[in-house]
Amino acid sequence: MRGVYMKNEPLLEVNGLKTYITLENKKQAKAVDGVDFVIHKGETTALVGESGSGKSMTSMSIMRLIPEPSGKIVEGSIKLEGKELLKLSEKQMEKVRGNEIGMIFQDPHSSLNPVFTIGMQIAEPLRKHKKMKKKEAYKKAVELLVMAGLPNADQIVKMYPHQLSGGMVQRVVIAIAMSCDPKLIIADEPTTALDVTIQSQILGLMTELKDQTNSAVLMITHDIGVVSEAADKVMVMYGGQIVEKASVKELFRNPKHPYTIGLLASVPRIEVEQERLESIQGTVPPSHAFPKGCRFAPRCKHAIEACTKTVPELIESSNDHEVRCILYRGEETRPCDNHEQRNTN
Amino acid sequence: MTIMNSETQTNSLTSSETKDKLVEVKNLKKYFPVKGGILKRTIGHVKAVEDVTLSIYQGETLGLVGESGSGKSTLGRLILKLLNPTEGRIIFNGKDITSYSQRKIRPYRKNMQMIYQDPYSSLNPRMSVGDLIEEPLILHDRLTKKERQNRVIELLGTVGLGEDTRFKYPHEFSGGQRQRIGIARALSPRPALVIGDEPVSLLDVSVQSQVLHLMSELQIKLNLTYLFISHDLSVVKHMCDRIAVMYLGRIAEMAPKHSLYKEPLHPYTKALIASVPGVDRKREKVKLERNMPSPSNPPSGCPFHTRCPESHNRCTIERPELKNMGNDHYVACHLYTEYDVQR
Numbered sequence: 001m002r003g004v005y006m007k008n009e010p011l012l013e014v015n016g017l018k019t020y021i022t023l024e025n026k027k028q029a030k031a032v033d034g035v036d037f038v039i040h041k042g043e044t045t046a047l048v049g050e051s052g053s054g055k056s057m058t059s060m061s062i063m064r065l066i067p068e069p070s071g072k073i074v075e076g077s078i079k080l081e082g083k084e085l086l087k088l089s090e091k092q093m094e095k096v097r098g099n100e101i102g103m104i105f106q107d108p109h110s111s112l113n114p115v116f117t118i119g120m121q122i123a124e125p126l127r128k129h130k131k132m133k134k135k136e137a138y139k140k141a142v143e144l145l146v147m148a149g150l151p152n153a154d155q156i157v158k159m160y161p162h163q164l165s166g167g168m169v170q171r172v173v174i175a176i177a178m179s180c181d182p183k184l185i186i187a188d189e190p191t192t193a194l195d196v197t198i199q200s201q202i203l204g205l206m207t208e209l210k211d212q213t214n215s216a217v218l219m220i221t222h223d224i225g226v227v228s229e230a231a232d233k234v235m236v237m238y239g240g241q242i243v244e245k246a247s248v249k250e251l252f253r254n255p256k257h258p259y260t261i262g263l264l265a266s267v268p269r270i271e272v273e274q275e276r277l278e279s280i281q282g283t284v285p286p287s288h289a290f291p292k293g294c295r296f297a298p299r300c301k302h303a304i305e306a307c308t309k310t311v312p313e314l315i316e317s318s319n320d321h322e323v324r325c326i327l328y329r330g331e332e333t334r335p336c337d338n339h340e341q342r343n344t345n
Numbered sequence: 346m347t348i349m350n351s352e353t354q355t356n357s358l359t360s361s362e363t364k365d366k367l368v369e370v371k372n373l374k375k376y377f378p379v380k381g382g383i384l385k386r387t388i389g390h391v392k393a394v395e396d397v398t399l400s401i402y403q404g405e406t407l408g409l410v411g412e413s414g415s416g417k418s419t420l421g422r423l424i425l426k427l428l429n430p431t432e433g434r435i436i437f438n439g440k441d442i443t444s445y446s447q448r449k450i451r452p453y454r455k456n457m458q459m460i461y462q463d464p465y466s467s468l469n470p471r472m473s474v475g476d477l478i479e480e481p482l483i484l485h486d487r488l489t490k491k492e493r494q495n496r497v498i499e500l501l502g503t504v505g506l507g508e509d510t511r512f513k514y515p516h517e518f519s520g521g522q523r524q525r526i527g528i529a530r531a532l533s534p535r536p537a538l539v540i541g542d543e544p545v546s547l548l549d550v551s552v553q554s555q556v557l558h559l560m561s562e563l564q565i566k567l568n569l570t571y572l573f574i575s576h577d578l579s580v581v582k583h584m585c586d587r588i589a590v591m592y593l594g595r596i597a598e599m600a601p602k603h604s605l606y607k608e609p610l611h612p613y614t615k616a617l618i619a620s621v622p623g624v625d626r627k628r629e630k631v632k633l634e635r636n637m638p639s640p641s642n643p644p645s646g647c648p649f650h651t652r653c654p655e656s657h658n659r660c661t662i663e664r665p666e667l668k669n670m671g672n673d674h675y676v677a678c679h680l681y682t683e684y685d686v687q688r
Binding site: 222224266267269 | 412413519520521522549550551552554557558576578579580606616617620621623632633636637
């Protein structure tokens with residue numbers, strides 16, 4: 001199943017995207033600093049990173065929802081099926097949002113309007129984008145809720161968000177995101193605010209709906225477990241740049257970037273007996289004060305002098321595996337104490 | 346012997362009986378009234394904690410897991426006497442503190458401290474780090490100013506922060522560093538029991554493991570007893586010696602770490618473990634249908650029967666008691682019959 005989609009045509013192409021934010025003290029924060037990736041139809045791509053790594057800013061840039069004038073997309077191109085999103089006018093962009101690209105946010109309760117019924121909120125994009133009549137839109141809303149796995153949907157359309165639990169509201173948000181048959185769904189931490197048993201229900205639902213509609217999902221998360229469960233491909237972000245890109249299987253079997261290795265080793269796992277967790281020293285640098293060379297160098301165990309001079313390029317090695325680290329320049333060498341050794345410790 | 350209901354109390358002599366109990370909780374209940382109508386009369390109760398009996402032993406880490414609304418945080422607050430229980434008893438270090446007044450409890454507070462979930466809202470932004478850590482010392486210890494200063498510096502060192510940080514303010518620190526300050530503050534009156542209410546759930550993974558390390562190190566160094574409240578089963582597995590699983594205010598299962606993860610008995614624990622997303626999943630996927638019922642209107646019989654894949658007639662009528670299955674493993678489920686301790 002996984003990997004079959006590779007031959008599919010590209011749906012979203014992001015090239016050299018740079019989004020900078022001007023802070024109050026006139027400093028410039030390079031929230032997204034040269035990001036390129038391609039998402040193909042039918043696949044789920046996960047964007048993983050810690051807070052401040054620029055993962056949410058990347059998704060907001062795709063939706064063109066960067067708060068202006070402090071934030072600005074300075075460079076790059078974002079193409080949805082060949083259409084350049086950055087050149088669209090605000091009016092044209094409105095036709096893309098919620099219609100061609102659906103979005104699911106982290107906190108389900110704050111992403112719905114508390115004073116409108118569930119039915120009205122699902123019907124809104126249908127009436128706006130698909131020009132449906134009121135009755136027709138309501139009928140569709142009930143269908144969508146059933147599809148999202150909510151029991152007695154005909155009653156839920158009349159309810160208000162506060163009457164539903166977190167898991168149910170997230171299903172409603174998914175129903176809204178899916179309402180206009182979007183080509184791409186951007187899910188920003190869709191399950192972070194939910195309990196584990198509900199989380200697995202929602203992840204299952206998202207995969208199911210994606211396969212039914214042959215759309216693509218860009219999932220933004222900090223949870224490595226969620227990635228392994230729900231995604232086909234992963235991109236690891238650090239300091240506004242993608243530091244590693246691979247298929248999920250490949251990344252977990254053979255992580256290359258020291259940051260990815262550290263990240264994987266610092267997550268407590270339920271199946272493995274670990275006496276001691278590894279941890280990465282220090283914290284993520286703020287985006288207005290990135291180090292000059294490799295952004296991970298100050299926290300990296302393997303950093304050499306060359307690391308502090310220039311930002312390394314993404315190097316492609318075997319199996320569609322790309323990594324932004326000087327250690328892999330030239331031939332395939334690994335950091336000397338690799339993750340396998342650590343796991344046995 | 347860890348936890349018992351009134352019926353099983355008599356035959357409960359096992360190995361752990363010999364260890365010292367730091368905290369004992371007996372048949373603890375906490376109901377929050379729900380007010381409604383024009384006259385704001387009590388129209389019902391949210392049964393946050395319902396008949397919980399457990400002990401925390403000296404030097405161990407007891408994990409408390411459950412979904413939101415299961416009553417785990419309320420139980421933590423009850424033990425600290427930040428809330429008054431509706432019924433039941435709390436025994437701390439051999440003394441029944443249940444009916445103590447706020448004034449009378451104060452000397453005991455020194456021995457029990459809490460680490461909060463949100464490092465951003467649990468520190469007063471207008472106090473310097475030094476003042477924040479010194480505050481509990483002023484309240485609890487009779488030390489001179491100089492002695493307090495030295496203790497603050499010592500504590501900052503213990504949690505891995507520099508001496509100079511005491512002149513800085515919370516906003517100057519990252520989430521992980523703030524959590525370290527929170528830990529230093531909790532440790533300042535030299536407590537015996539530290540309750541961590543989701544202490545790492547808001548931190549990034551790489552920082553999360555740093556804080557977990559620190560907590561384990563300090564436990565050994567200062568001989569601390571932890572009650573670790575969390576929703577994250579992987580973190581709990583890493584940190585705890587024994588784990589209690591809560592569902593709708595009751596304990597569904599309680600066991601030492603290894604037997605709980607290797608052989609979970611309660612269908613809820615099984616489902617909970619199965620739904621943790623994992624990198625190297627060998628576990629079977631069990632999906633729980635529906636959501637947790639509201640604690641103001643819990644189902645009759647077994648609280649879990651509405652979602653349980655193995656529920657049968659008896660579960661809807663009769664509530665299962667917590668049964669001793671041997672080896673410190675307790676479960677409240679009709680699928681199991683009690684292990685006879687006499688044999």
